[in-house]
Amino acid sequence: MSSDTQxxxxxxxxxxxxxxxxxxxxxxxxxxxxxxxxxxxxxxxxVPWRADAWVRxxxxxxxxxxxxxxxxxxxxxxxxxxxxxxxxxxxxxxxxRLIGLLSHTGLxxxxxxxxxxxxxxxxxxxxxxxxFLGQRTxxxxxxxxxxxxxxxxxxxxVFPISMCLFFSLLCLFFQExxxxxxxxxxxxxxxxxxxxxxxLAPVVLGAELLAPGRSEGPAGPRVRRGVVMALGVMLxxxxxxxxxxxxxxxxxxxxxxxxxxxxxLGNPLxxxxxxxxxxxxxxxxxxxxxxxxVQTLLVALLVLVxxxxxxxxxxxxxxxxxxxxxxxxxFWLFPLVMGRGVSLYRAESLLVPLALLAxxxxxxxxxxxxxxxxxxxxxxxxxxxxxx
Numbered sequence: 001m002s003s004d005t006q007x008x009x010x011x012x013x014x015x016x017x018x019x020x021x022x023x024x025x026x027x028x029x030x031x032x033x034x035x036x037x038x039x040x041x042x043x044x045x046x047v048p049w050r051a052d053a054w055v056r057x058x059x060x061x062x063x064x065x066x067x068x069x070x071x072x073x074x075x076x077x078x079x080x081x082x083x084x085x086x087x088x089x090x091x092x093x094x095x096x097r098l099i100g101l102l103s104h105t106g107l108x109x110x111x112x113x114x115x116x117x118x119x120x121x122x123x124x125x126x127x128x129x130x131x132f133l134g135q136r137t138x139x140x141x142x143x144x145x146x147x148x149x150x151x152x153x154x155x156x157x158v159f160p161i162s163m164c165l166f167f168s169l170l171c172l173f174f175q176e177x178x179x180x181x182x183x184x185x186x187x188x189x190x191x192x193x194x195x196x197x198x199x200l201a202p203v204v205l206g207a208e209l210l211a212p213g214r215s216e217g218p219a220g221p222r223v224r225r226g227v228v229m230a231l232g233v234m235l236x237x238x239x240x241x242x243x244x245x246x247x248x249x250x251x252x253x254x255x256x257x258x259x260x261x262x263x264x265l266g267n268p269l270x271x272x273x274x275x276x277x278x279x280x281x282x283x284x285x286x287x288x289x290x291x292x293x294v295q296t297l298l299v300a301l302l303v304l305v306x307x308x309x310x311x312x313x314x315x316x317x318x319x320x321x322x323x324x325x326x327x328x329x330x331f332w333l334f335p336l337v338m339g340r341g342v343s344l345y346r347a348e349s350l351l352v353p354l355a356l357l358a359x360x361x362x363x364x365x366x367x368x369x370x371x372x373x374x375x376x377x378x379x380x381x382x383x384x385x386x387x388x
Contacts, residue, residue, distance in 0.1 A: 054157045
């Protein structure tokens with residue numbers, strides 16, 4: 001190896017080199033993503049260094065929970081009358097709790113939300129770079145894809161997406177190292193922070209139970225690890241239900257509040273066609289209408305391409321690839337099954353871990369270019385309050 005690629009041999013320079021190598025690439029990816037979103041904000045007439053620019057729609061619910069706790073009450077006529085339930089109980093408690101804690105430092109809740117989202121986004125990129133990508137130069141396109149993944153504006157906004165992503169990836173990190181208790185705890189925090197976080201339970205369990213033969217040790221220990229991790233995830237979800245019970249008097253407040261949005265089991269192909277079909281029928285030409293549909297189409301192709309490889313080579317791939325394939329299918333299909341009431345473009349932002357399945361730099365680079373093309377138009381729609 002040439003001398004210009006080797007770290008200094010000892011002392012403070014070696015320490016600084018190691019830290020720079022670990023932190024500078026993810027920080028640069030974060031700055032690139034943030035810079036593109038700043039551009040999108042300017043184009044939408046917003047001032048991106050103001051915290052309220054990153055507060056849109058559901059952000060208000062998270063800030064309300066942080067300030068006042070959960071509220072559940074019969075709806076007014078605009079939401080179907082008293083037979084439906086309104087309030088802020090349709091959202092999970094983890095992220096608002098964190099905002100509330102940070103607010104005690106003197107930050108206003110909006111600032112606390114922007115700061116926590118930024119830290120989790122940066123932490124996610126650092127975890128990817130140091131814990132999964134081995135700090136290798138050839139994996140930089142994967143890091144870039146994670147930073148500019150479709151829907152990434154929600155990682156930076158006052159939403160719990162980045163928090164859920166960070167702890168989901170931390171769950172995989174500990175599962176790979178056969179630390180089931182820590183993996184379960186990380187998964188539990190993810191489930192405590194976002195409504196679909198509970199999907200990690202079948203993911204962690206399936207990654208252990210569906211290992212081919214005895215290639216990764218006897219079945220007994222694998223089953224025990226999987227059960228421990230799945231229970232940890234569900235413990236986080238049950239903890240959220242306990243919070244609802246204490247604050248609203250109804251453990252099922254989450255389901256009561258969400259019921260009015262019409263979610264239910266449906267045909268995922270019909271949901272997908274309802275979103276992307278107008279693109280092919282020439283019914284969605286304006287960029288404001290077309291951009292979310294293009295993102296959903298791009299994500300569908302990305303999932304099918306990247307997940308197909310580990311599925312077709314199930315007996316050859318390792319536990320990481322199995323975990324990622326199951327994660328991708330679960331978090332992609334579930335919103336499609338729940339029907340048209342789900343904002344797919346926001347749910348798609350949770351698929352960032354699939355960037356790790358881009359097995360070659362050229363593959364990651366291709367998806368990176370396609371994803372990057374959507375950052376500014378989707379960001380503009382967010383700052384214009386068109387995206388929910």
